[in-house]
Every structure is written in structure tokens, then in C-alpha cells.
Amino acid sequence: MAVFMKFRIIPVTPFMQNCSVLWCEETGHGAVVDPGGDISSILSVAEECGVTLEKILVTHGHIDHAGAVVELAERLGLPVEGPQREDRFWIDGMPEQSSKFGFPAARPFTPDRWLEQGDVVQFGNVKMNVLHCPGHTPGHVVFFHEPSRLAIVGDVLFKGSIGRTDFPRGDFNTLIASIRGRLWPLGDDVAFIPGHGPMSTLGNERRSNPYCGDRCAPVLQDDRG
Template identity: 65%
Template sequence: MALQFHSVPVTPFQQNCTLLWCDVSGKAAVVDPGGDIERILAAVSERGIELEKILLTHGHLDHVGGTAALVKQLSLPIEGPHQEDAFWIEQLPTQAQMFGFPAVEVFTPGRWLQGGDSVTVGEETLEVLHCPGHTPGHVVFFHRESNLALVGDVLFAGSIGRTDFPRGDHDTLVASIREKLWPLGDEVRFIPGHGPMSTFGHERASNPFVADKRFG
């Protein structure tokens, strides 16, 4: 398989920061660098890959907290999330203070993403889906060739994202999952923002929030 991945749990929230890399070129992206950038860079070094960009699913602190520090150190371009999450990124210093995190700097992505866009990692291409609900600008990255999705905090094994934050909406989140993710196929494996991997088929069968039987 040409696209490889490795998740590194970071920050006290144990968020999954994921390295994606192309076997052919050795080029890599870091998805949702929430913090602990030394740990992230150690994982990069262990695999002998070269970071070429940062990809962000949404603007919450535990997913983007290490972004500005990584950019300062490596001058990496930032792609994502959707511009509707700009207000979350602008509030990062306040979020960090509130949760007792180290000080975090605001940043501006070089490229805001829309549904229907694509991003590249080396020679591999991932599709971008706009999946609001947890946050208004949340995006999901989907690699069709390997049936792999990086879903951030949209969907978890056995659960879904919280919607009690500003501009979160439960019905919108459920619609994003059922109308945008399920059509990709039951066999799709996904890496969530927290916790273990699962498949869309398993969640359709058993997830108490979005299983098909709830909507029959």
C-alpha cells in the first residue's frame, strides 16, 4: 500500500495525531498536531520520512495546539480546516489558558478547505469532505485507494463528537455521518480524533448514536 499511517497520542486529552506518508516519495503530512511536538518529530525521525505539510480536521485546541510551533520550527504549509472554524483558531490562546495548556499562538492556514477539494501527501491524493456538526468547519480526509478515512472528532468507535460547544449541532453532525461518510462504504477503516480505529460498517451496525436501526 502506497499510503502508510501511524498515530501518536498527544496532550493530556490523548488525541490521535496521525502521520500519513507516501511510500514511494517518503513525503509525509502530520494530521492534527495537538501538541507534544517533540514526540511527533521523534515518530517522524524513527520512520525516516520527510514532513511536507500540516493537515487540520478542525480548530479545537487539542487538535491544532502544536501547529504554530511546528510551523515556526519547520516552515510547513497548513491546509485545513474549512474557514467556518476560523473563530476557533482565533480563540486558541483563551482555550489554552482555560484548559491549563501551555501558551498557544494563533495561526492562519495557507489554504482553507472546502468539501470536494483534495489534498496530496507525496504522490497520494486524499478527498476532502466537509462534515460540520462537532464544529462548523470540520473536514474529513479520505484515501479511496486504501479505504482509509481520518475523521477527527466527527465519529468515534461507539460514539460521535460532542455538539455542546459554540456552533455545534447534533442533527447536523448525524446528517454529516449518515449522508457523507456512510456512502463511502462499510469496509472503510477510520482513524478518529480519540480512541481506537473502527470501520463504518461496524458503526452502522452498532453505534448507539448513528446505527441504521435508529433510523429504520
């Protein structure tokens, strides 16, 4: 029998990053995805929804997605899972990131579990598949819950756009390959929570996204300017 999942999106940090609280309908146990900051807001939503948080999931190592991981993990005694280990240099550089972008001081961390393509993460009775989708960062991962037809894609894909690739070890062609090779096969009906901005569906982006949609010719470089 399928186990369904509920979610709430909490925009955090001055970058309005979409942190998500996910939880199992059957047990009320859940996870926080990408706690970049504003912990009080995250905890308020979890309390309001009656969610018992079990773990922290991280899509990638940018400050707006991972800046509050250490504080939240220590406050609640939560394990951290993700991203993929190629993002270690971003996580190790958390203090420099926080200084550069004007964020509160953030500490590096080592996840309790680095994630790889094909792994499964679980909270309550919910199991989510892990997709390694590099390009925005080399260790970026996506979380997909098949019964709910929902993906949490971080900064891989947005409504009408895609993630930046001008940061260290970003690569435009790799990002497009991740989207077309690992997201599109999930199905047009899959809704996704992006790292910023409104939700969309994979089908809508395949039809209309000017950077990675099906009508786009193969692109050899980032031409977004």
C-alpha cells in the same frame, strides 16, 4: 496505479488526541494531521519512520487538535491546510482555549489553505479527498484516501460514539447528517482514525453505533446527556 499510504498514530496532549503521521510509500513524503501538542513525540515518529514532512493538515480548530500547529509549522517551515473557514473563530480563540483547558500557550494562525468539500490534499504522490463534515464544529473536515480505504475523521465519529455538539456552534442534527450523508457512502470497508480512542470501520459503526447507526431512528436532539 494506486499509490498506497502508511500511517502512525501518536496520542498527544492530556486529552490523548490521535495525531497522525501519514506518508506516501513511493516517496517517503508525508503530512502531520492534527498536531495538538507533544511535538517532540511527533518528530520522533517521523524520524523513526523515515518520513519527510511536507505539510500540516487540520481537521478542526479545537486546542487538542491544533494547539501546536504554529510551533510545528515555524520549526519545519511547513504549510498548513485546513480546516474549513467556518472554524476561524475557534482558531482565533486559541489563546483563550489554551488558558481554559490548561494547555501550553497557543497562538492563532491562518491556514495557507482553507479547505472545502471536494478539495484534494496531496503529499508525495498521495491524494486525499476532503469532506466537509460539520456538527462537532462548523468547519470540521475529514480526509479520505480511497486506495488505502482509510479516513481520518477527527471528532466526527468514534468507535461506539460520536463527537460532542455542546460547544459553540456545534449541532447534533448537523453532525448526524454529516455522518450519514458523507461518511457512510464511502463504504462499509473503510477503516477510520478517530480523534480519540481506537480505530474502527464505517461498517461496524453503521451496524452498532447507538447514536448514528442504521438501526437508530432519526434523532431530533442530542439525547446523550
